[in-house]
Amino acid sequence: MAGLVVATTVDRGPSSAPAASVPPVAATPTDGELRQVSRATGIPRRALSAYVAAARTVGRDDRACGIAWNTLAGIGSSESSHGAFGGARLDEAGVARPLIIGVPLDGSGGNRAIRDTDGGGLDGDQQWDRAVGPMQFIPTTWAAWGADGDGDGRNDPHDIDDAALAAARYLCDAGRDLSASAGWSRAVLTYNNSGAYARKVASTATEYAEAV
Numbered sequence: 001m002a003g004l005v006v007a008t009t010v011d012r013g014p015s016s017a018p019a020a021s022v023p024p025v026a027a028t029p030t031d032g033e034l035r036q037v038s039r040a041t042g043i044p045r046r047a048l049s050a051y052v053a054a055a056r057t058v059g060r061d062d063r064a065c066g067i068a069w070n071t072l073a074g075i076g077s078s079e080s081s082h083g084a085f086g087g088a089r090l091d092e093a094g095v096a097r098p099l100i101i102g103v104p105l106d107g108s109g110g111n112r113a114i115r116d117t118d119g120g121g122l123d124g125d126q127q128w129d130r131a132v133g134p135m136q137f138i139p140t141t142w143a144a145w146g147a148d149g150d151g152d153g154r155n156d157p158h159d160i161d162d163a164a165l166a167a168a169r170y171l172c173d174a175g176r177d178l179s180a181s182a183g184w185s186r187a188v189l190t191y192n193n194s195g196a197y198a199r200k201v202a203s204t205a206t207e208y209a210e211a212v
Contacts, residue, residue: 025068046090
């Protein structure tokens with residue numbers, strides 16, 4: 001786990017030097033291949049379908065970005081074990097239950113203190129903000145980047161379809177070109193400003209690419 005805190009909770013910007021080599025782009029599975037790829041990678045099929053769909057959507061909307069589903073999967077693995085943190089499981093709608101809610105961002109443990117910004121609407125905490133959902137968005141970041149990945153008319157950070165699409169758009173905006181190590185690292189460091197985190201995500205994303 002990455003401490004269940006999205007990197008927008010830190011003050012300093014990421015270094016301009018790449019923190020990790022860009023992982024290879026995994027082949028995009030068809031809907032009929034999802035079960036096979038899920039078995040090969042160990043990614044739950046429900047989570048895998050969300051990562052693939054998000055990468056496809058952003059690939060159509062922003063061809064310059066070059067985000068791959070295995071990068072999203074690397075982040076999903078680090079943030080919540082693909083929605084399985086703490087014994088949670090993704091239901092058919094893609095919502096992790098019980099809800100995955102991070103620690104209070106009260107300034108302890110190296111986190112920036114962030115007073116409540118959403119009245120506890122997303123995280124149930126009216127004193128401090130907390131990162132929420134399988135991709136661990138904080139409420140302020142979700143307010144800016146929340147997306148409806150499954151077309152149900154709702155933007156829900158606890159829904160992996162919505163969270164994966166929001167994460168993909170966020171990463172593309174931060175890194176611009178994720179096909180190069182500099183852009184990929186910039187994007188992932190903006191998500192969580194830790195070189196060790198970026199290297200872990202790169203390693204996991206590479207393993208997924210090599211598995212398929």
